[in-house]
Every structure is written in structure tokens, then in C-alpha cells.
Amino acid sequence: MYDLVIRNGRIVDGSGMPAFSADIAITGDRIARIGRVEEKALREIDATGKVVAPGFIDPHTHFDAQLLWDGAAKPALSHGVTTIVSGNCSLSLAPLKAEHRMKLVGMFNQIEEMPLKAFKEGVVWDWETFPEYLARIRKGLSINVGQLVGHSVLRLWVMGEAAMERTATADEIAGMQALLRECLDAGAIGLSTSYVDMDETLKPVPSRYADAAEVDALAAVLSEYDRILQIVPEFYDPDLTIARLDQLAEISLKYGISTTFSPLFVNADNIAAVNRVMARVDEQFARGARVWPQVQTRPIDISFSFAVPSLIFIRLPGWYNIMRFGSPEEIIAAFAGGESRERLIAEATPMMDLWSFLKLRQVASQANQQYVGKTLAEIGKLRGVTALEAMIDLSVEEKLDAHFMAESMGHNQDDQVGPLLRHPRVHIGASDGGAHILSFSTYGDTGYLFGHFVREAGMLSLEEAVKKITSDTAAIWGIPDRGLLAKGLVADIVVFDPAAIDRGAEVYVQDVPGEGSRYIRDAHGVDTVIVAGGVAWSAAEGYSADARGAIVPPALAAAELEAA
Amino acid sequence: MTSLTAELTPVRKSILPKGGDTWESIAARELPDVAQSDAVGMLQSWNLHVFMRASGGVGRMRGDNPILPSDVIFVEAPHRD
Numbered sequence: 001m002y003d004l005v006i007r008n009g010r011i012v013d014g015s016g017m018p019a020f021s022a023d024i025a026i027t028g029d030r031i032a033r034i035g036r037v038e039e040k041a042l043r044e045i046d047a048t049g050k051v052v053a054p055g056f057i058d059p060h061t062h063f064d065a066q067l068l069w070d071g072a073a074k075p076a077l078s079h080g081v082t083t084i085v086s087g088n089c090s091l092s093l094a095p096l097k098a099e100h101r102m103k104l105v106g107m108f109n110q111i112e113e114m115p116l117k118a119f120k121e122g123v124v125w126d127w128e129t130f131p132e133y134l135a136r137i138r139k140g141l142s143i144n145v146g147q148l149v150g151h152s153v154l155r156l157w158v159m160g161e162a163a164m165e166r167t168a169t170a171d172e173i174a175g176m177q178a179l180l181r182e183c184l185d186a187g188a189i190g191l192s193t194s195y196v197d198m199d200e201t202l203k204p205v206p207s208r209y210a211d212a213a214e215v216d217a218l219a220a221v222l223s224e225y226d227r228i229l230q231i232v233p234e235f236y237d238p239d240l241t242i243a244r245l246d247q248l249a250e251i252s253l254k255y256g257i258s259t260t261f262s263p264l265f266v267n268a269d270n271i272a273a274v275n276r277v278m279a280r281v282d283e284q285f286a287r288g289a290r291v292w293p294q295v296q297t298r299p300i301d302i303s304f305s306f307a308v309p310s311l312i313f314i315r316l317p318g319w320y321n322i323m324r325f326g327s328p329e330e331i332i333a334a335f336a337g338g339e340s341r342e343r344l345i346a347e348a349t350p351m352m353d354l355w356s357f358l359k360l361r362q363v364a365s366q367a368n369q370q371y372v373g374k375t376l377a378e379i380g381k382l383r384g385v386t387a388l389e390a391m392i393d394l395s396v397e398e399k400l401d402a403h404f405m406a407e408s409m410g411h412n413q414d415d416q417v418g419p420l421l422r423h424p425r426v427h428i429g430a431s432d433g434g435a436h437i438l439s440f441s442t443y444g445d446t447g448y449l450f451g452h453f454v455r456e457a458g459m460l461s462l463e464e465a466v467k468k469i470t471s472d473t474a475a476i477w478g479i480p481d482r483g484l485l486a487k488g489l490v491a492d493i494v495v496f497d498p499a500a501i502d503r504g505a506e507v508y509v510q511d512v513p514g515e516g517s518r519y520i521r522d523a524h525g526v527d528t529v530i531v532a533g534g535v536a537w538s539a540a541e542g543y544s545a546d547a548r549g550a551i552v553p554p555a556l557a558a559a560e561l562e563a564a
Numbered sequence: 565m566t567s568l569t570a571e572l573t574p575v576r577k578s579i580l581p582k583g584g585d586t587w588e589s590i591a592a593r594e595l596p597d598v599a600q601s602d603a604v605g606m607l608q609s610w611n612l613h614v615f616m617r618a619s620g621g622v623g624r625m626r627g628d629n630p631i632l633p634s635d636v637i638f639v640e641a642p643h644r645d
Contacts, residue, residue: 211633
């Protein structure tokens, strides 16, 4: 008798081959048979009319902190995502000495917009080394995790404060190599670095103080383990992006490793630039390099209130400083009147087109409910003020609990985004899952891929889309035994309704430690999510306590270590 | 590891800094035939992402940023598309 059988489904196996009808039988954590299964099972799932596919893999997330209080990375798992990669953009929570914890929290807060209170209330700091961190998150893990090592934290561990001031000495580079080997031995999936990010004091993050020789030395270690290098390039400039991808290509060729850079956005005003970048990607692949650009599926939406700093104001220093360093009372006082209000209005007035376009998405008071869903231009007209003044006044009236949304700001033209997603050398990713939780929802990108680009726009076939976010991702990231439905492979499986799968509306919920909130999207059309042969989530029963998530790739066995 | 083909379309020429590099040292190395003050001005105008970035830290002025060891430095003007 099998442990689980999924019957009568339409199998989209992740290879890109045409879908077919069959049953899938599972024994333990592995797929035992695909075909017509007569034998009974302890549990059976009727997938009539539904697609049965490999679990989706999300390669660009920042769930590092959330995994400490939520081993399912909610709501990612409910969207069919069975594997996530954390530790992107040079930031991981290990290896991390106790004296550097607050420094890292500051960087996570600044770069990934993770609330300080969530770290304070949700994190028990009981690890320092990378193996200790993995042991910590492994408890209660319902989703598989590929954990990158952040270059910035490697530098902090080895160099201390000097990591944020200078290049490393030869001894320090050797120290980082040794530390990286320890992480890779424990099961790290690769290394991440950043060329753009700034810390909480607006100084470059430690990885930006590394010279090319240091990156080369760390890539040499990745080569010993055949692991990936992820970078954040200066994505706002095509010449810079091309220079970085050339640098990556040389590393990829020299060491024979896979590399990836993210993000790559496409808009009406940068389509020529993106075409140049993709032409270079094609040339480098033709040389034999592996330089995978990551492209997200969803359009860019940004929501904010003045209760927390938002990156939408990063180019307005007066606004950003008061949001970042001011108390709520100080912000309200600055908005309410006098010279400070006039100064802020003067600074932001040149961006009136943006303020006019914003929508009021949520308020607490009954009095202002009438304005919800309207643009600030419309609200301003009703109130006899400018859009900017309307935004300020509503924020004061709501004691900063007024939420505004810049909807579909970019990366939103199907004729540009669709072909990019379909491109054979584009890696679908860059969701940023678990980050920017007070700016936008980073969940549901897979639902949007199927609901919008497959079903509505018809720009990718179902088989192509599944392949892109399963076997392609597993191959790019070196994740063994996952990403395909085949006998003997790990049974990470999602059952979904192809006519209904989508992302739900963005909602603001309070479920973050420290009474914190975030924007999320629920899954539509996903029926059952299976991790390592166990039902981890289902539409009928919600999240399961059967925690079978694993660290991928697995740690090297002692014998392999010795041989290495 | 050898490449399958050696040819790449020429792109805007750039370098990664050597240890202790300044605008002056890069100018002397990369633009030896140009007067140094002119060469420094040209480099800075081609590399506003470094010269004018606002990330020198709280209280720092634009333009006083050091060149970071990881910075891409262009040593020629942008190509015309």
C-alpha cells in the first residue's frame, strides 16, 4: 500500500513536455510510480480537472528572519511554493557573531524593510555559526530552504568593523574562504553579494568594500562545491548592468559555476536598455558562461503609510529623514503646519504627478472611508487642496494610519514583460518574498504567472510556465532530486485548478511578531501542496503540522567531506 | 574553463579599481594622454554613479565619496545607441 496517491490529475511534470493524464503514487518522501495506479493508499487525493505539477521554487527571497517564527514561510507555501532561497543580496542571518546582530538587523531594516520590532519580538538569538542557524530553522520547517551565505556577513565575521571600511588582507580573504567552506559543508546553496545596497546609516554595505580579488577567491571556493553566486547589480543603468554581467561571466567561465543577477525590470522607457542587456546575456551564454537574469512576474506596486519609512521617499531627503528618524508624534507635528510643513511641501511639489496618481487604499476612521479607492488628485479636488496636501492632511487626521498605493508603477506592459519571461535565458524569480512587507506583497507571483501570463494573455503555455519555476530553477541552483515529477524523486507536488489559479487581492494583515503588520496576498485555485510526500497545506485544511521541509542541497556527508 | 566563442560585441570600456585608487591615479593609468585635471573631470562625468552618489553616509556631501573597491569605473564616454 502506498502512503499517498493523487488520482486522475493532468500531469505537468516540469520538463516542458506536454501534459498527460495519470496517477501519482508516493511512498515515504519519494514518488514511487507515475501511471495508472490500482493499489490503494493511506491517503488519496482526487485531482480530477486539476493540474499536478512539481512544487514551485522561489529563488529570490528574504525569509531568513520569518523562518525563525514561521517554518511555512506563510503564505508562500499556500501558493504552491515548496522551496525558497533565502539569504540573497549579501544578507543572511548567519554566520553572525553576537556583537554584529544589531548591525545586521539595521541592514535588514534599511534594505529589506523588515521591522525592527519583528526582530526584537520574534527572534531568539541562540546561534552564531551557519550550522547552528540551519539547525535552528530546521525545527518545524514545512517548506524547503536553500540558504545563501551573505557576503556582507562573511566580511563582518572575519573583519569586524573594518568590513565597512576597506579591502580585505590576504589573511582575511583566506579566513573568509575557510568560513565559506564551513557554510557550504553545512548545506549552504551558494553565496550572495550586492553592489548597490546601503546600510541603515546610508553607507555602502560591507560587500561593496570587497575588491575583485576577494570575490574571485570566494568564487574559487564555490567552484569546489559547484555552488551558485547571486549578485545585485546596478540595475538602474544598462552599461553598469552589462559591466557586472561581464564580470559574472568571467567568474562563471573561470570556475565553471552558475551565476545569477537580480532584478531586471522592463518598462516602456527602458525597453531598448533591456534588449541590450539581454543581447549581452545571449552572447555570454554563447561563450559558455552561465549568467541568469532574474525577472519577476508581477507589476511594481508600492504601498506606504507614514508610520514606517518607505523607499518611495528615498530621493526626498527631508521626507525620508523624518520618516526614518522621527517619532510618530514628530512626523504628525511636521505635517500639521508651520515651516516644516511648508518645507516638505516645497521639496515634494516637483513630484506632483506621482502624488496625484496615488490611491488611498485604507484608513481607520469612518469619516475618511468615503475617499478609499480614490486617487489623491480626486480627493484633493473634493477637499479643495492639492494631491500632496491631501496626502499630508489624511495622514495627520488618521494619526499616520492612512495607507496609500502607487499601483502598477512599472514592469506592467504584457508585450514587454511576457516575452522576457518566456526567454530561454531568463530565470523567473526576484519575488523578494518575506521582504518589503510594509511596501507591497511579495507573495503570489506564481499565481500571477499562471492567472495572467498563461491563462489571460496566453503568452506562455502551462508546460512552459511550470518548467520555468520548477526544473529550470532546480537546475540553475543545483537543487538535486526536485523540480520534476519522476519516479524516485522527492515528492514535492502542487495540485491546482488551471482555470482558477491566481493571486488574491493585496490585504494588510497583522501577523508579524511585535504586533506588526504586512501586506500579503492569498492563493486562489491552489488545492493541495505536498512537501516530501506529506500534505503541507490544502485549501480544505490549511497548514499542516506535518513539517517535512528540508535544507537543500543537503549537507555533505562525512565521507564526501573527507573526499573533498 | 574555455569559452565556446571568443567574440563579444564591444561595449563601453570599464575597469575595476586597484587598491588605493583615486580619480587621479585612474586618470594617470587609463587616460595618460590627457591632462590630469581634464582626465579627472572626464572620469567623474562618466561615473556619476560614483562621483555623485548620495551614499557617503549621514552628514556626508555628494562628491566626497571615496571610490569603492567594487565600483565599476567607466573609462570612456557612453556609446551612442
